[in-house]
Amino acid sequence: MLVAERYVTLYNRFGGEAVVGEPVEATLEALSEALFCTPRNAKLVLKKLEEDGLVGWLPGRGRGNRSHLVFKQNKESFLVDLAMSKAEEGEYRTSFELLSRYGEGTEAKERFLSWLNGRFGYQKETVRGLIGCDTLRFPVYRSIQTLDPAKVNYAFDSHMIRQIFDRLLSYDEHAGKIVPGLAHAWKTDSEGREWTFYLRKGVMFHDGHEMTADDVVFTFERLRSSGMPNRWMLRHLVTVEAAGLRTVRFVLTRPNWMFDRYLCSSAGSILPVNLNGLSEELYWQRPVGTGPFQLMTLTEERVELAVNPGYYAERPYLDGVDIIILPEDCEQLSTIGLPAVMQTYDGDKSQAEENYAEDWQGIARLCNGSTMLTWNGNKKGWSQNEAFRKAVRLILDPVAMQAELGGERVLPAYALRPEDSLQFAQLKAPAADIRQALVRSGYDGAKLRLVVHEKYERDGRWIADRMGRFGISVELFPADWTQVVDPAVIASADFTVNGVILAEDEVCEIDMYEHEECASSTYLESSLKQWIVGQIDKALASRDVAGRRSCLRDIETRLRDECHIIFLHHRRLNTYIHPSVRGASFGSNGWIEFKQIWLEK
Known part of the structure; x- marks a missing residue:
C-alpha cells in the first residue's frame, strides 16, 4: 500500500466530519x-x-491521556491530486481504482474527470524528445479484445488493426471500387480460381525490414490454420505460394469472384513472417505491421500509436494517437471526460448540440448495417419454435422501439441495410392478433434467457418489458466484454441482441454467417448453416454482381421470414468537430479515420 493510500485509508477511518487541522482521537x-x-x-x-x-x-x-491524529490535507483534494499524478504517469486504471475505493461521499471522481477532459482532444506536446508533436488523445469505454487479424470480430478492434497493418488491396468506399494496397497490381484466371498479386517494392515493417512474398504466404497460411475464427475466408484455398520475391499466387478449389474483396478486409492484414521469430504471446504484446501508425504502448488502460514516418501511401498529419480506456461507468457521467476536440454521440443529438459553440462542425453517418435480435438455434426450447419466434416478431415493433428509445436508433430496421428497410411497410400488429399467435405457438410460460452486451442493455430491457406485457417471462443478463465472449455464457442464451456493421459490405455479410465467434453464425442450427454456406458458394461463383447480391439476399430473406433474426433498428453516429480540425470523416467501421485528420493552425 502506497503512503498516499495509507493517508486516505486513515482519513476514511478516523477523519469523519473533522476539519483539516483539527485533532481526532486515535x-x-x-x-x-x-x-x-x-x-x-x-x-x-x-x-x-x-x-x-x-x-x-x-x-x-x-x-488517561489519549493520542490524537491531525489530518493536514483535505481528503477530496488530496485524492484528486493523487489520481491526476497517476494519470500523468499513464496509470489511468490506478487513478479510477483509487477514486472508487476512497472517493465515496466526495466529488473527487467528477473533479478528476473534469480535469481529464482538458487532456483530451488535440495536444501539441513533446513526445520522446520530439517537440511540437500533434497528438490526438481521446477516451473509449471498451477494451481491445484482439489486434490479431485472424481473430478480429469487433468494429473497434478492426479499426485499430487498420491503423497498424495494411492489406494487399483496399476498397475505396467513395469511388466504389477496389484499389491497390500492398499489392500494386493483381490478376485472376478465367475461372476465378487462381489469383496472382504483385507486391510493391520498398514497403517496410515498423521494425525496418522490407515486406516480401514470404510475409504474405505466412499470413494466409496462419489465417487458415485450425482455431482461427476468420479462416472461413480461405475455405476453398488449396495453396498460397511465393512465385517470386514480390509475387504471390493463391489457388482455390472453387471459383471465388469476390476473392479480391476478401483481401480488403481487416482479417487479411499482412503480418511479418514467423511473427519476427517471437512466440504468439510475445508478438501480440507489441505487434508490428506496415500501417500508417505503429504501436508504442498496449495496456488495459491505454493504447498509444506513433506515426509511421516512412508510410508508403502518404504520411499521416498526426504524429500520434493516444487512446485512454476508461471504466464503462464513466460514460454515464454526462459529457465529463469526453474529447474537447472530437466527440461522438450515440444519444440525443439536440442535447449534444448544447455542449458546443455554433462554429463547431457536426458530421453524421448512418451505419451500413443493423442491430438485431438473434435466436439461438442450437439450444433446445422455444428458440426453435418458428411459430413462437414469429409471435415475438409481432411484439417487437421496430417503429415503437425507435420512437420510445430514440437516441442513436434513427430508423426502424426490417433488413440488414437501411436502404432496404425503407422498402418495407411499417405494420403494427393488434394485441389480439399477437395473443392468438402465442396461443397457436403453444407457449407455456417458460422463462427465456436474453444475454446482451452492456451497450445493448437499454434495448434488452425494452425487449424484456414488451415481451412481459404478453406473458413471456424473460431473464435479462447484461454481459461485460469478458462474459460476452465466454462460450458458456453465449450458449446459455435463448436469444441475444447484436449489431452488424457492413464495413466491407458483402464480405462482412458473409462474415456474419461464417465467422466462428459471431453470434449470427454460432447460433445457426447445422442444417440451416449448411444451406447458407451453399448459397454463399453460389454467390462467390457468380461473376455478376447482381447475381451475387441475389444469392445473399435469399439468405437474408429466409432468416427474416422464418424469424431466426428479428431486425430492430439502424444506428446513426453524430460527431462534433472543433473548427480547427480538418479532414475528419467516419470510416466504414464507424470510427474517425486518424490518418485523414489535420489541424488548421
Missing part, C-alpha cells in the same frame, strides 16, 4: 488495525506520513 492499536499491520509498523507509517507533511501525531503521555 489509538495506536486502532491505527494498526485500520492499516492491517503491527503497532510497530503503524508507528513507521505515521513517521513517514509526518515527514511528508500529511499528518500530525500527538501521542498521549501518561495514564
Whole structure:
C-alpha cells in the first residue's frame, strides 16, 4: 500500500466530519488495525506520513491521556491530486481504482474527470524528445479484445488493426471500387480460381525490414490454420505460394469472384513472417505491421500509436494517437471526460448540440448495417419454435422501439441495410392478433434467457418489458466484454441482441454467417448453416454482381421470414468537430479515420 493510500485509508477511518487541522482521537492499536499491520509498523507509517507533511501525531503521555491524529490535507483534494499524478504517469486504471475505493461521499471522481477532459482532444506536446508533436488523445469505454487479424470480430478492434497493418488491396468506399494496397497490381484466371498479386517494392515493417512474398504466404497460411475464427475466408484455398520475391499466387478449389474483396478486409492484414521469430504471446504484446501508425504502448488502460514516418501511401498529419480506456461507468457521467476536440454521440443529438459553440462542425453517418435480435438455434426450447419466434416478431415493433428509445436508433430496421428497410411497410400488429399467435405457438410460460452486451442493455430491457406485457417471462443478463465472449455464457442464451456493421459490405455479410465467434453464425442450427454456406458458394461463383447480391439476399430473406433474426433498428453516429480540425470523416467501421485528420493552425 502506497503512503498516499495509507493517508486516505486513515482519513476514511478516523477523519469523519473533522476539519483539516483539527485533532481526532486515535489509538495506536486502532491505527494498526485500520492499516492491517503491527503497532510497530503503524508507528513507521505515521513517521513517514509526518515527514511528508500529511499528518500530525500527538501521542498521549501518561495514564488517561489519549493520542490524537491531525489530518493536514483535505481528503477530496488530496485524492484528486493523487489520481491526476497517476494519470500523468499513464496509470489511468490506478487513478479510477483509487477514486472508487476512497472517493465515496466526495466529488473527487467528477473533479478528476473534469480535469481529464482538458487532456483530451488535440495536444501539441513533446513526445520522446520530439517537440511540437500533434497528438490526438481521446477516451473509449471498451477494451481491445484482439489486434490479431485472424481473430478480429469487433468494429473497434478492426479499426485499430487498420491503423497498424495494411492489406494487399483496399476498397475505396467513395469511388466504389477496389484499389491497390500492398499489392500494386493483381490478376485472376478465367475461372476465378487462381489469383496472382504483385507486391510493391520498398514497403517496410515498423521494425525496418522490407515486406516480401514470404510475409504474405505466412499470413494466409496462419489465417487458415485450425482455431482461427476468420479462416472461413480461405475455405476453398488449396495453396498460397511465393512465385517470386514480390509475387504471390493463391489457388482455390472453387471459383471465388469476390476473392479480391476478401483481401480488403481487416482479417487479411499482412503480418511479418514467423511473427519476427517471437512466440504468439510475445508478438501480440507489441505487434508490428506496415500501417500508417505503429504501436508504442498496449495496456488495459491505454493504447498509444506513433506515426509511421516512412508510410508508403502518404504520411499521416498526426504524429500520434493516444487512446485512454476508461471504466464503462464513466460514460454515464454526462459529457465529463469526453474529447474537447472530437466527440461522438450515440444519444440525443439536440442535447449534444448544447455542449458546443455554433462554429463547431457536426458530421453524421448512418451505419451500413443493423442491430438485431438473434435466436439461438442450437439450444433446445422455444428458440426453435418458428411459430413462437414469429409471435415475438409481432411484439417487437421496430417503429415503437425507435420512437420510445430514440437516441442513436434513427430508423426502424426490417433488413440488414437501411436502404432496404425503407422498402418495407411499417405494420403494427393488434394485441389480439399477437395473443392468438402465442396461443397457436403453444407457449407455456417458460422463462427465456436474453444475454446482451452492456451497450445493448437499454434495448434488452425494452425487449424484456414488451415481451412481459404478453406473458413471456424473460431473464435479462447484461454481459461485460469478458462474459460476452465466454462460450458458456453465449450458449446459455435463448436469444441475444447484436449489431452488424457492413464495413466491407458483402464480405462482412458473409462474415456474419461464417465467422466462428459471431453470434449470427454460432447460433445457426447445422442444417440451416449448411444451406447458407451453399448459397454463399453460389454467390462467390457468380461473376455478376447482381447475381451475387441475389444469392445473399435469399439468405437474408429466409432468416427474416422464418424469424431466426428479428431486425430492430439502424444506428446513426453524430460527431462534433472543433473548427480547427480538418479532414475528419467516419470510416466504414464507424470510427474517425486518424490518418485523414489535420489541424488548421
